[in-house]
Amino acid sequence: MSAPLSFTAATRTVATRELTERLRDKSFWMSTVITLVILGAVLFMPKLFGDDNTFTVAYAGSGADAVADAADAQAKPLGMTLKRAEHPDEAAARKAVADGKLDAYVGANKVIVKNELDDQLGIVLQNAHRQVVSTEQLHQQGLDPGAVQAAQTVTPLTVDALEPTDPKAEQRGQVAFIGSIVLYGQIIGYCMWVAFGIVEEKASRVVELILSAISTKALLAGKILGIGLLGFLQLTLIATFGLFLGNATGMLQVSSDLLVPVGFVLLWFLLGYAFYSAVFAASAARVSRQEELQNVIGPANMLIMVSFFASFYVNFNPDSPISRLLGMIPPFSALCAPVRMARGTAPWWETGLALGLMLAAIGFLVVAGARIYEGAILRMGAKISLKDAWFGGRRRAVDAAA
Amino acid sequence: MLELRAVTKRYGDRLAVDNLSLSVEPGKMFGFVGTNGAGKTTTMRILMGVLEPDAGSVCWNGRPADADARRGFGYMPEERGLYPKMRIRDQLIYLARLRGTSPEKAASAVDELLAEFGLSERAQDRVEQLSLGNQQRVQLAAALVHEPTFLVLDEPFSGLDPVGVDALAHILDQRVRRGVGVLFSSHQLDLVERLCDAVGIIGAGRLVASGTVEGLRTKGRLRRYRLLVSASPGWSQGLPGVSVVADDRTPEGTASTLELADGVDPQALLDTARAAGSVHEFRPLSPSLTELFREAVSESPSNGQADAASDLDAEQVVA
Numbered sequence A: 001m002s003a004p005l006s007f008t009a010a011t012r013t014v015a016t017r018e019l020t021e022r023l024r025d026k027s028f029w030m031s032t033v034i035t036l037v038i039l040g041a042v043l044f045m046p047k048l049f050g051d052d053n054t055f056t057v058a059y060a061g062s063g064a065d066a067v068a069d070a071a072d073a074q075a076k077p078l079g080m081t082l083k084r085a086e087h088p089d090e091a092a093a094r095k096a097v098a099d100g101k102l103d104a105y106v107g108a109n110k111v112i113v114k115n116e117l118d119d120q121l122g123i124v125l126q127n128a129h130r131q132v133v134s135t136e137q138l139h140q141q142g143l144d145p146g147a148v149q150a151a152q153t154v155t156p157l158t159v160d161a162l163e164p165t166d167p168k169a170e171q172r173g174q175v176a177f178i179g180s181i182v183l184y185g186q187i188i189g190y191c192m193w194v195a196f197g198i199v200e201e202k203a204s205r206v207v208e209l210i211l212s213a214i215s216t217k218a219l220l221a222g223k224i225l226g227i228g229l230l231g232f233l234q235l236t237l238i239a240t241f242g243l244f245l246g247n248a249t250g251m252l253q254v255s256s257d258l259l260v261p262v263g264f265v266l267l268w269f270l271l272g273y274a275f276y277s278a279v280f281a282a283s284a285a286r287v288s289r290q291e292e293l294q295n296v297i298g299p300a301n302m303l304i305m306v307s308f309f310a311s312f313y314v315n316f317n318p319d320s321p322i323s324r325l326l327g328m329i330p331p332f333s334a335l336c337a338p339v340r341m342a343r344g345t346a347p348w349w350e351t352g353l354a355l356g357l358m359l360a361a362i363g364f365l366v367v368a369g370a371r372i373y374e375g376a377i378l379r380m381g382a383k384i385s386l387k388d389a390w391f392g393g394r395r396r397a398v399d400a401a402a
Numbered sequence B: 001m002l003e004l005r006a007v008t009k010r011y012g013d014r015l016a017v018d019n020l021s022l023s024v025e026p027g028k029m030f031g032f033v034g035t036n037g038a039g040k041t042t043t044m045r046i047l048m049g050v051l052e053p054d055a056g057s058v059c060w061n062g063r064p065a066d067a068d069a070r071r072g073f074g075y076m077p078e079e080r081g082l083y084p085k086m087r088i089r090d091q092l093i094y095l096a097r098l099r100g101t102s103p104e105k106a107a108s109a110v111d112e113l114l115a116e117f118g119l120s121e122r123a124q125d126r127v128e129q130l131s132l133g134n135q136q137r138v139q140l141a142a143a144l145v146h147e148p149t150f151l152v153l154d155e156p157f158s159g160l161d162p163v164g165v166d167a168l169a170h171i172l173d174q175r176v177r178r179g180v181g182v183l184f185s186s187h188q189l190d191l192v193e194r195l196c197d198a199v200g201i202i203g204a205g206r207l208v209a210s211g212t213v214e215g216l217r218t219k220g221r222l223r224r225y226r227l228l229v230s231a232s233p234g235w236s237q238g239l240p241g242v243s244v245v246a247d248d249r250t251p252e253g254t255a256s257t258l259e260l261a262d263g264v265d266p267q268a269l270l271d272t273a274r275a276a277g278s279v280h281e282f283r284p285l286s287p288s289l290t291e292l293f294r295e296a297v298s299e300s301p302s303n304g305q306a307d308a309a310s311d312l313d314a315e316q317v318v319a
Helices: A006-024 A027-048 A064-078 A090-098 A119-140 A145-152 A171-204 A204-212 A216-249 A255-282 A290-316 A322-327 A331-344 A348-376 A386-390 B040-048 B066-072 B088-098 B103-116 B132-144 B163-175 B189-195 B213-218 B266-276 B289-299 B303-318
Strands: A053-057 A081-085 A104-107 A108-114 B001-013 B015-022 B029-034 B055-060 B073-076 B152-153 B181-185 B196-202 B205-213 B223-227 B242-250 B252-261 B279-285
Touching: A006 A216, A006 B088, A027 A216, A053 A064, A053 A119, A064 A081, A064 A090, A064 A119, A090 A104, A090 A108, A104 A119, A119 A145, A119 B073, A119 B103, A171 A204, A171 A216, A171 A255, A171 A290, A171 A331, A171 B055, A171 B205, A171 B303, A204 B088, A216 A255, A216 A348, A255 A290, A255 A331, A255 A348, A290 A322, A290 A331, A322 A331, A331 A348, A331 B066, A348 A386, B015 B040, B015 B055, B015 B196, B015 B205, B029 B040, B029 B189, B029 B289, B040 B073, B040 B152, B040 B181, B066 B073, B073 B132, B088 B103, B088 B132, B103 B132, B132 B152, B132 B163, B163 B181, B163 B189, B189 B289, B205 B213, B205 B289, B213 B289, B223 B266, B252 B266, B252 B279, B266 B279
Parallel strands: A053 A081, A053 A104, B029 B181, B029 B196, B073 B152, B152 B181
Antiparallel strands: A104 A108, B001 B015, B001 B055, B196 B205, B223 B252, B223 B279, B242 B252
16 A cells, blocks of 8 residues: 655655644744734834934023924924923923923023933024024124025035945844844744754654654655744744834835845745754754753754854944854854845855855755764664764664664 | 565674574564564564664565565554654554555545544544553554555564453454564563464574474474373383373372373373373373473573673663
8 A cells, every 4th residue: 555655755744744733833823923022012112112203392581482483493304393391480391301291491591401412302402592593693783694594505515425335224234133133033943843853753762663664864854844944934924024013113114125134034044944953953863852952952052142142243343354254154154144144235255155155064064964863863762972873874773772 | 475584783793683584474473582682673673674784685575675665564663652742643644654655545544543443532632642552552553554565563562451462463363364464573472372373583683493383392392291190100111102201199190291202102102091090181291382482592502691781782772
């Protein structure tokens, strides 16, 4: 009744199981919801707390109305809203400022604020004040303020940048940085699933039954592909949700420009996952109990952590020589490259080199990882040394036999 | 037909399987017995292709067994195990599919098997929710789910209660009737004796004896008879071709164990006994498989040493 089963068919069967079993797992949906909630909170937070562009200001003195009008006129192009408050006297205004109900109280020749004058509000108020007072002074000296103003109206210098920075580079970089943080979670989470899955098969001993039917490589490939596909789908869902929410809250102006960093994050998920899943799989195959897993995957975990912190450095110093190196050299490039590349400031050869080096590293790790996996997977009991696993292929495996 | 041809496997310095050959015909049950660490599990793993032999080959219907041929075999490994959190029905379908069964056939075969094993109502349960007995049944179902052409079962009866043993024996018997060959290992020698058409006794990696149980009993061995005669010891002395193994005095007379040379008619012995006194008991003594087994492994020269070494290994495995 059984028929020949190709490597591809065996791999696909294993991958399908990995995917469907995990889709049925409550913890998968929990983690998806939690990730979305956190991402939502990050995108909503500024909306809830930091509506920084509305200020309450009170004016005093004879020119109060004029200053207020001038300030409103100044604020509008900057996207600020000024709400005018009335206070009977300076004492009442001081109290309101102290209580935080009033952002600024503009009196004759002074501004009263609580801690410091907001930069933008400062510019608006100083300009408004200068305009009103200078008009008054011109009047006093018998000059026509209109003529003076006309004389002072000069077309601003046009800027001709030789190497212009893309105004959207910063936004792309920020999106890629948030993406990189999510990427860190995805890579570590899904590689852990690969590791857990492998130890589960060893610990439950089901692996011998499976390997009596299909090849070791088909089992390994199916597991990594199935779990990786799920991770990719989840990451796509998170990215779509993030862009949608960012657009809805006005945090991001979603355009085709923002698909660049998102695309980089997805691409580097594939590369980073391929890199680390091979390491995690080879490590996990060496032990037969979940308790020992932390032990063997510690170094790989550490590598991801270091890459993660390096991506912060790259985000703050995107063009430093160290950042350029971190963006090119595996394994750091897995998390650092998207941050740097999404800005569009990296020359094309850098992107190409980063991809080439990563692909070469993956090629090596997949071959070496598969060999270690093959040498260790059927050997139950104590932890298998790397050397034993390396030289222990199926031919010599199962020392434990009786 | 399944054949092992001069299979050898070593672990470092130790010879786990030594030049072992055997064959199992379709529709026959072969019992594989031997002390712990004698090489049974290694042999079965080689048979299934989980391990590769250092020398020798496994043949299926006269040709070296490749992965596709082996995929047709059903296997119950010594180290039992299934995915603890996977639903039974899904799991069995998955295992059938890994052995090349189409999804539709796998589903219907699984439903039939679950019904046969009385597990239909547990189909959606996870393996870890089952009792040990039921887990063992699912494990057996995993070996049968793709309607195997040959069955390799490592200690299938261990851990079963007498009812479970009978049920399993019945299930295996049905497969054998359909022409499936079965090779299984067991320490329950009475079971092997009852079920198997042929047995192989393995000691220190070598097949020290093999054949039908009846054949092993008679091969190179004189017939023995036990008699209880109301006469004094020594009543049988002087009979040509009869030697006394034991002559014990009992309240009824003498209990004798006698060995008959080839060509001696047991009826002549009975006549002599009746002439000596009244005969209360007269029966042929055939050695049980257990006795044959003890004999065979104690004859095997380097056995004691190999056992000690492999016991040590077995402990390391568990740890």
